[in-house]
Amino acid sequence: MDGMGQFFAMGGYAFYVWPAFAIVLVVMALLWFASVRGWRKSEQTLAALRRNRRQRESDEA
Amino acid sequence: MHYFANPARFTRLAGIIQPWAGALAAILLVVGLYLALVVVPADYQQGDTVRIMFVHVPSAWMAMFCYSFLAVASAIALIWKHPLADLAAKASAPIGAGFTFLALVTGSIWGKPMWGTWWVWDARLTSVLILFFLYLGYMALWQSIEDGQKAAKAAAVLALVGAINVPIIKFSVDWWNTLHQPASVLRMDGPAIHPSMLWPLLIMALAFKAYFVALLMARMRMELNLRRIRALRLAERTS
Numbered sequence: 435m436d437g438m439g440q441f442f443a444m445g446g447y448a449f450y451v452w453p454a455f456a457i458v459l460v461v462m463a464l465l466w467f468a469s470v471r472g473w474r475k476s477e478q479t480l481a482a483l484r485r486n487r488r489q490r491e492s493d494e495a
Numbered sequence: 496m497h498y499f500a501n502p503a504r505f506t507r508l509a510g511i512i513q514p515w516a517g518a519l520a521a522i523l524l525v526v527g528l529y530l531a532l533v534v535v536p537a538d539y540q541q542g543d544t545v546r547i548m549f550v551h552v553p554s555a556w557m558a559m560f561c562y563s564f565l566a567v568a569s570a571i572a573l574i575w576k577h578p579l580a581d582l583a584a585k586a587s588a589p590i591g592a593g594f595t596f597l598a599l600v601t602g603s604i605w606g607k608p609m610w611g612t613w614w615v616w617d618a619r620l621t622s623v624l625i626l627f628f629l630y631l632g633y634m635a636l637w638q639s640i641e642d643g644q645k646a647a648k649a650a651a652v653l654a655l656v657g658a659i660n661v662p663i664i665k666f667s668v669d670w671w672n673t674l675h676q677p678a679s680v681l682r683m684d685g686p687a688i689h690p691s692m693l694w695p696l697l698i699m700a701l702a703f704k705a706y707f708v709a710l711l712m713a714r715m716r717m718e719l720n721l722r723r724i725r726a727l728r729l730a731e732r733t734s
Contacts, residue, residue, distance in 0.1 A: 441533070445543035447608060454604045455532070458550040458597050462706065465593045469713045476720035483727045 502719055505579055509712040516709035523702035530695035547605040548692075552680070553700040555598035557707060558626060559661055561591025565633070566658040569651035579715070581647040582722070584654060585637055586714035590707055592630035599623060610674055618671035622664045629657040643725065 444451040531549035538545035565584045572580035602620070603613045614620065633650055640646035668677045679687045686693055 444546070445537050447543045450604050450608050451543055451546050454547045454601045455528070455550055457600055457604075458554065461593050461597055465590065466706075466710060469589075469710050469717070473713045473717035473720070476717045476724065480720045480724050480727075483724060487727065487731075 502578065506716060506719060509716050513709050513712035513716075516705045516712065520702050520705035520709055523698055523705060527695055527699035527702050531699065535692055535695055541609060544605060544608050545692075547601055549695055549699050551598060551601040551605055552696060553703045554594045554601060555623070556700055557594035557703045558591060558598045558623065559664060560704075561587050561594060561707065562626060562629070562658070562661055565591060566654050566661070569654040572647060573651045573655070579719075581651065582715050582718040583711070584651065585647075586711055586718055587707075588630055588634050588637075589714070590710050592627065592634065594703070595623065595627040595630060599627060606674075615674050617673040617675060618667035619664065619673050619675035622660060622667050626657075626660055626664060629653075629660060633657070643722070 442448060442452075527549065531546050535546065535549075537543045565587045568580045568584035568587065571577050572584060599620075602623075606615075607613050633653055636650045636653055637646050640649055665678075667673065668675050680693065680696065688696070
């Protein structure tokens with residue numbers, strides 16, 4: 435078996451080793467993107483609310 | 496500590512910390528994964544399954560670390576009414592739940608080839624499962640109470656009551672007979688693990704810590720924004 439094939443075979447434990455690493459990376463990535471997206475969305479909502487408020491205040495004045 | 500109680504000052508600081516912590520986490524993760532998957536030799540007893548340790552153990556440490564952080568932040572929120580403490584606690588819960596889930600799943604995947612079973616109801620595994628449900632209960636409690644201040648208080652009390660589980664998890668392998676092996680790194684007479692494996696493990700643990708910091712900053716900024724949004728909407732309705 436060549437070097438790469440041996441690496442992926444993980445001494446016969448590929449079925450356990452790779453899924454374990456994969457799920458860790460997938461969960462960490464999902465949590466990261468969900469959090470960053472949530473934060474960005476909150477920034478946009480807040481900015482829009484503040485814009486509206488300023489608009490109304492200048493209309494009333 | 497109250498220096499950072501100013502939300503505007505915190506937002507500025509978090510904006511600096513977040514990208515640096517994120518970059519550090521990415522670099523350490525790449526190095527740690529390379530060491531764990533390529534450099535570290537297969538174990539003479541466990542073969543290549545020993546590599547699962549490099550994600551399982553740091554995940555389990557983070558599961559406990561996040562809960563300790565959550566409990567301390569909750570205590571600070573209850574006692575000193577620090578205006579960012581309840582947000583810090585709330586922001587850390589999903590991260591802790593994620594790592595607890597990963598500790599359980601990677602442990603299960605490691606258990607099958609080494610113990611011959613995906614799961615046993617022993618003290619260590621059961622107490623970590625309880626930790627996972629504590630995180631879920633904590634998050635559900637925040638969701639279920641409309642009034643933000645009441646929700647913060649109820650969640651903080653739950654967090655402090657649940658903190659009793661942390662030492663139970665830590666010492667479960669010493670107090671009860673269990674399939675799970677006892678601590679081999681965080682013990683009184685020094686690590687019982689070879690330096691060639693200890694270093695990659697510590698690098699992975701640091702990567703997870705840096706990831707936690709970056710994510711905590713993003714989530715706390717989000718929670719702060721959501722609080723401001725609620726206040727603005729409330730002001731609009733009453734004006």
